[in-house]
Amino acid sequence: MVLAGMVGVHAAFAAPSADALISEVYGGGGNSGATYTNDFVELANAGAAPVDLGAYSVQYLPGAPTASSKWQATPLTGSLAGGARYLVQEAAGTGGSTPLPAPDATGAINMSGTSGTVALVTGADPLTCLTAADCAADPRVKDLVGFGTALVHEGGGAAAGASNSASVARASSLADTDDNAADFTAGDPTPQNSGGSGPTQPPTTPPTTPPTTPPVSGVSARIHDIQGDTRNSPLAGKAVKDVTGVVTGVRDYGSSRGFWMQDPTPDANPRTSEGIFVYTSSSPTVAVGDGVSVAGTVSQYYPGGADTGVQAVTEITKPVVTKLSAGNALPAPVVLDDKDVPGAFAPSAGGGSIEDLPLRPTEYALDLYASLEGMNVQVKDTRVVGATDTYGELWVTVKPKQNPTKSGGTLYTGYDQPNSGRLMVQSLIPTATSPFPVANVGDTLRGTTTGPLDYNQFAGTYAVQARQIGTVKSGGLKPEVTAKAAGDQVTVATYNVENLAPGNPQSKFDALAQGLVHNLRAPDIVALEEIQDNNGATDDGTVAADQTLTKLTDAIVAAGGPRYQWREIDPVNDKDGGEPGGNIRQVFLFNAQRVGFTDIAGGDSTTAVGIKGTGDATSLTASPGRIAPNDQAWNTSRKPLVGQFTFRGKKLFVIANHFDSKGGDQGIDSRFQPPVRSSEVQRVRQAILEHDFVQQLETADKKADVVVLGDLNDYQFSPAVQSLTGNGSALTDLVNTLPVKERYSYVYEGNSQVLDHILVSPNLDNRVAYDVVHINAEFSAQTSDHDPQVVRLRP
Template sequence: MPSKSSARLAALTVAAVCSAASTIVLTSPAHADSVRIHDIQGTTRISPYAGKQVTDVTGIVTGIRTYGSSRGFWIQDPDADDDAATSEGIFVFTSSTPKGVAVGDAVSVSGTVSEFVPGGTSSGNQSITEITKPVFTVVSSGNPVPAATVVDARSVPAAYTPAGDAAANGSINGLTLRPSTYALDYYESLEGMNVQVSDARVVTATDRFAELWVTVKPWENRNRRGGTVYGSYTSQNTGRLQIQSLGAASAFPAANVGDTLAGTTTGPLDYTRFGGYTLVASTLGTVESGGLARETTRKQKNGELAVATYNVENLDPSDTTFDDHAAAIVNNLKSPDIVSLEEIQDNNGATDDGTVAADLTMQKLIDAIVAAGGPAYDWRSIDPVDKVDGGQPGGNIRQVFLFNPKRVSFTDRAGGDATTAAGVTRKGGKAALTVSPGRIDPANAAWDDSRKPLVGEFAFRGRTVFVIANHFASKGGDQALHAQYQPPVRSSETQRHLQATAVNAFVKDILATQKNAAVVTLGDINDFEFSDTTKLLEDGGVLWSAIKSLPKSERYSYDYQGNSQVLDQILVSPSIRRGCDFEYDSVHINAEFHDQISDHDPQVLRFKP
C-alpha cells in the first residue's frame, strides 16, 4: 500500500505550459507524461533538457547545502526506473540559503535545467546537472529518505573511463553511460543520489578545506602505509572517492592516511572542481586511527655523502613552522650533508615591495636547526629578479643549498647572479663550473615565470660533486583525471619538457668534460618518475632517477586526490649509479598527515663518491 506522501505525489497534475520553444510541454495527469528526475538526467552526462524549462519535478529532499557559492538542496525520486544509466537524484540550485524546505520533504520543483561546470568550461571538468531559478512547493514532510546506494568494491568497475569521442575533442559528455564498465560512468549514473560507503580506508589526509579521500578498494595499489600508489597514466585507482560534509567544517574529523572512516558515511553524490565525484556526507563515519607514524631515515656513515631535497612550502620569516622544519631535518632526515631547499621566500614573504634577499629566512632556519641539536649549516643561493620566478606574488621563491661545512665544502666561483648563465670548463683535467653558485641558462624561455636551476660545486673527501637544485613548473592548468576529456590534457608538461631538456644538456656538458663526474640533479620536479619529463632528464643515460631503486609501492613523495605519487626526485650520473653503492629513502613525514608542515615529503640519497 503506497504511503500518504507517495499517493499525494502520484496525484500531482500539471497544466500545459505554452509559448517558448525551450519549454517542455507537460500534460495531465502528471504521472502519465510528466518529466521525472531520471528523464532530466538521461543516459549521457548532458541532460536532454539542458537549457529548457521543466515543471513540477517531484522528489524527496535528501540534503541541504547552506554554505559556499553553490547553495541549494538535493532531491531524489523514490520510484527508480529500470535503467542503471539514469540517476534518480538532482541538485536544485537556489543561490542563497534555501528556506522552507527540510530533509524528508516531498517537493515539487519547477525551473530551468542547467549544466554547471565547476571551475568553468576552460577547466575541462565535467558538469553537474541542476535545476536553477527554482520555484518549489512542499507537498508533505517527514518522508523517509530514499535508501542510499552502496558504493563498494563490487559496484565500482575496474576500468576508469572510456576514451573520449575524437569528433568532440576527446570529450566523454556525449557518450552513453556504461556504469557497469567504467568507474567514471558509474559515479555519473549516481550524480545527485543518496550514496553510502562503509568502513573505508583514508588515502588522503584531511586538508584545510575539511575534506579527505577514501578508497572502497582497499587492495588497489596499496602501499605498506595504507596509501594508494599512482604508478602510471593508465591505472587510475578507481576506488578513490572524496568525502566532504554538510555539517560545520570545524566538526570534520582529522584523519591521516591509513586511518579508517568507520561505520557508514552517507549523503548525496556531488561533483566538485577539485576532486570530481564527492560524497557530501549528511551522516559521517568516525575515524579509527591506523597508527601511522612519521618516518626517520638512518644517519649517513663516515664515507657516505647524504644529499636531500625538501620543499618547505613558501617558507618566510613570518611562518611558525621553523622549529618543525628544523626538527624534521635534524631528527627525521638525520642532518644530511647537503639539502636542496625549494620554496624559500624572501625576507618579507608575500609582501610585494621589491625585496628579493632571503638571508633573514635562511638565518632563522639555520638557528632553529642548531637549537634542535643539528649542525651549524652554511648556505648558498642566488636572489632572483623580482617577480620573474613564479610562485606566490611578492614571495620570490628560490632554491637554496644548505650544507654542513664540517662534512662538505662549497667551491665558490664568483660572478653568479640571477641573469648570468653558469658554464662548464676544465681545470686540472676535470670539469669545473665557471660560476658557483650559478644558474643554468636563465635566459632560456623554458624558465619564463619559473624557478631557474641552481648549480653548485661541492667537495667531499677530495671528490668534486656537482649538485643541481631544481623546482620545475607546476601542474597548474592540467585537466583533472576526472575531466570530461579523456585522456585529460596535461598542458603544463610542455614547459617542464623544455626545462628537463635544458638541465639534461647542462649535465651532458659536464660529462663531456669529465666522463666520470659525480652529478646529482634533484628537487621538486613536479612530475612522475615514469613521465616524459623524467625521460628527458635521463636522455642519453646521463642521469637516472634513483627513486626507481625503490619498489613501485614505495615510490611517492606527495598525496593528491587519493593518489600517492612522485613529484620530488633525485637523479644521479652514471658514476654514482654504476657503483650501486647508494641508498635512496623517501622519508614520509608530511604528505600523509593532516598536520603536515609541508605538502611534500623530503628525499634522501646516501652514496660514496
C-alpha cells in the same frame, strides 16, 4: 607545490566602506540570453560627501585564479556625488539588444557571466593578490565583490546567482557587512549612471532565455528525464515543473547553497540518475525527508568554469519549491564497493569530450559516478588514502587492493592507472554538532558514510556529501626517521618547504627544523625549494631572502642541528613564477664542518653557468650558478641552481630544481579524455636543457659525481623526467630503486605519487642509499605538502 583548491576563506576585509563601494556587477553582457550588450560595474556612494574617483580604478580577476592570473584594471575619472551612482562599461559581446546608459567610465574587460572578482582599488596599478587573505591584507582594496564560485571574495561566501541574464547587486540601503553572500542578491541588471539614467525596473525587452522566475508552464519532468543517459541533460536550458522527490541532503554553507532530491520511484535505466541538486543560492527552506515539488530551469553547471575542462553538474536553478510532505523515508543508498565499481576509470574520446557519449556504468568508474550524480550513496569501512585537509575533506578508496602503498594509500603508477576507487568525503553536518574526522593515510573510516554523490571541482572526481559519517580507526602511521649515515658517506637531501617566508609562524620554522635535524638526521647538503623573499608575497621589488634563511637556520640550531651556511642566487623580481611577489627560489644549505662549497665568482640571476676543464680539472664557470636562465624554457619558472661541493677532497656537483607546475592541465576526471597535460611541454624543454648540461659535465669528466634533485613537478614515468635522465643513460632516478609500494613523495586527490626526485650520475649507482622520508604528505598535520628525500653516497 600544486595549486588546486588551496585558497582559504577570509572572514572579513578591512572596515566596510562608508562612501564609495561596488553596488552592482554584471558579466553577462552580450552573451546568449543577455539583454544588455556590455558587461558593467556600478558604483554607489553610501555617504553624503562627494568622492573623487580619479584616484581609483575598477579591477577584475577570474573566479578560479592560477599562479599566472593577472588583474585587469579600468581607471576611473570624475566625482561620485553623495547618494549617487557611477557606471563603468566594460567589454561587449555579440549578443544583447539594449545598450547601457551613457557610461561614466569605459574599459575593455571581458568578465565572466557566472564567476569572478571585482575590486574598487586605490590607484590604477593592477593588484597582485590571488587569495582572499592576500587581497584582504592589501590596503589598496577599498571594496571587493566575488560572485558565483569566485575563490576571492569577502566573508563566508561569494555573491550567488550571476548569469548571462542576472547581475548581483546590493540592496537599496547599500549595506556593506563585508560578506558578499549576504550583501548581494541576484536579479535583472539595473545599470545607472551618475546622471541618474538607467532603468529602475528590469528592461522591457524580453530575454531570450528563461526569466529569473521560471514559468509554471514548463515541461513536466521526472528527475531521470532531466538527467538523461549522458553527462548532458536533454532538457538543459529549458524550464521544467512538477519535478518531485525526497530531500536527501541540504547544503547551507559556501557559495553553492541548495539541496539534493531523489525520486523514490526509479526507472529501469541504469544510465539515468534519480537524484539532482537544486541550487537555491540562499539558505534552503527544506529539510531532509521532505517531499517536494520543484519548478525551475535546468542548468549544466561547470564548477570552476567550463574552460578548465571539468565535467558539468546537472542542476535545477531559480527554483520554486513546494513542500508536499515531511518525514519521508529516504531512498535506500546505492552501495559503492570493490565489486560494483569498475577498475577502468574513464572512456576515451581521443582527447575529445565524453559528455555526449552514452554512460556505461558497468565498464567505467567515471560513468558509474555520473549515472549516480545527486543520488543517495554509501561507502562502508573504507581506507583513507588522502588525509584530512584544512577544508574539511578527506579521500577514501572503495577498492582497497588497487595499487596499495606500504602505508595504505593508493599509488599512482601511470597515466592509464588513475585509480577508480578514490572518492572524496565531505560533510553536510555542522562542525559545531559533529566535527569533521581527522584522519591520516592508512586509517579506516569505520561504519557507514552516507549522503548524496556530488561532483566537486577541487576533488578530481566525485564526493560523498555525508549526512552520516564513519568514525576513524587509526592505522598507526608514524613519521619516519631515515637511517644514520656512515662517516664516509655524504648525505644530500631535497625539501620543498612550501612558500617559506619570514612572516610564517615560528611553529612552521620549528617544525621544519625538527624534520631536518631528527627525521633526516641533519643532512650535509640540503636543496630547499620555495624559499620566499624577505617580505613574502608582498610585491614591492624585494628579492633578498636572507631574513627567511636566517630564521630557518637559527631554528635548526635551536633544534640541535648544525649551523648551516647557505648559497643561493636572488631571482629577477617577479620572473620565477610562484606566488606573486614571493620570488621563490632554490637554496643550498650545507654543513661546513662536513663539506666544502667551492665559491666561483660570476653567477647571477641572468648569467648562464658553463663547464670548463676536463678530467679531474673539470669545474663550473660559476658556483653557485644557474642553467640557461634566459632560455624561454624558464619563463615564469624557477631556474636550476648549480653548486660545486667537496667532500673529503672529492668534487660533488649538485643541481637543485623546481620545474614548472602542472597549472592549466586538465584533471584526470576531465570531460576531455584522455586529458591534456598542457604544462608538460614547458617541463620537457626544461628537462632537455638540463640533461644537455649534465651530459656536458659527464663528458668532460667521465668520473664526475653528479646529484640532480628537487621538485620536478612530474612523475617518474613522465616524458619530462625521462628526458632529463636520457632514459637512464645520463642520470638514474633513484625512486625507481625503491620497492614499488614506496615510490611516492606527495599525495594529491587520494593518489600517492612522485613529484620530488633525487637522480645521480650512473657511476654512483652502486654507491648510494636512498630514502623518501614520509613525514608530511600522508598526515593531516603537515609542515609542507611534500615529503623530503635524502641520499647517502660515497663520492
